[in-house]
Amino acid sequence: MAAGNDTSGPSPDQRLSIGEVAQRAGRRASSIRYYESIGVLPQPERIAGQRRYGPDVLRQLAVIDAAQRGGLSLEQIRDLFTASRTGTPVGDQLRALAERQLPELDALIARAETSRHWLRAASTCQCLTLDDCPLVAPDVPWHCS
């Protein structure tokens, strides 16, 4: 048992091990290393070869979560961070990203809603074979029974 590596309870200082970060952020340590490897997270300070993070990293991970939920790829998120670090106004980047993503996202939602419609119809289906079933017929309004 190593005190400095303990994943439970707060460390004496603010420096977090990767295990602590992972636990608090609800991710695996491997994904944090992965983010670092592709440049989404910056390389943290190291003590005896081991990563030590300030509390900032939790916010950065939350940003990543938020942006992923916004449909951005890790590559886009990396660019966002890079821009932020180099002083490019983040707003401009975000606007550009949003303009690219929104139509895609709208299309995704539209498809998903069509799917939901289909599945709802499917859940009332009484058909015996696929051949009879209007659900799977092209260009036929869906309703079954």
Place this chain on the structure above:
Amino acid sequence: MAAGNDTSGPSPDQRLSIGEVAQRAGRRASSIRYYESIGVLPQPERIAGQRRYGPDVLRQLAVIDAAQRGGLSLEQIRDLFTASRTGTPVGDQLRALAERQLPELDALIARAETSRHWLRAASTCQCLTLDDCPLVAPDVPWHCS
């Protein structure tokens, strides 16, 4: 040019080559072979080693499309076809599938709508750095500028 293999114009008989099927279904021949390889499509008759399809296959492909749009995986679709062929009422299968898929789909749509919200807010963002930006703050209602 080979008459029997011609992809343009209808064949003299109803038997379609894989190329014709692909063209009419708007898919690549490779995906049709793939469906066959994983059991989603049955093995068609062969003439001189080449697949010949009846017109039914177009409907089957349309079913696959519809079911994929409904969020079913190819494995689930295969099971559906299998059930249909073996006489299990398709309705039961579909209901079971729908019950499994609908909550997932609802969650997907909810996430996507949250994302859309986020992106819409992002498109009006004026922030200079990520650190200031309320968009990326956890648990803060999104609005920017």
Place this chain on the structure above:
DNA sequence: GTCCACCCTCGAGGCGACTTGAAGTCAAGG
């Protein structure tokens, strides 16, 4: 006979976001 379009099989590759495994390092507790 030659050419060409189309077909065949089989294995590999590619996407995105990770996860897993092997082999090794480090610091503290007993």
Place this chain on the structure above:
DNA sequence: CCTTGACTTCAAGTCGCCTCGAGGGTGGAC
């Protein structure tokens, strides 16, 4: 000293859904 447990690196594997390429075959038109 030895064990323990978290950490390290790097390569490879996973998932679903295909796509592509190599190498070879078939059959009709000229």
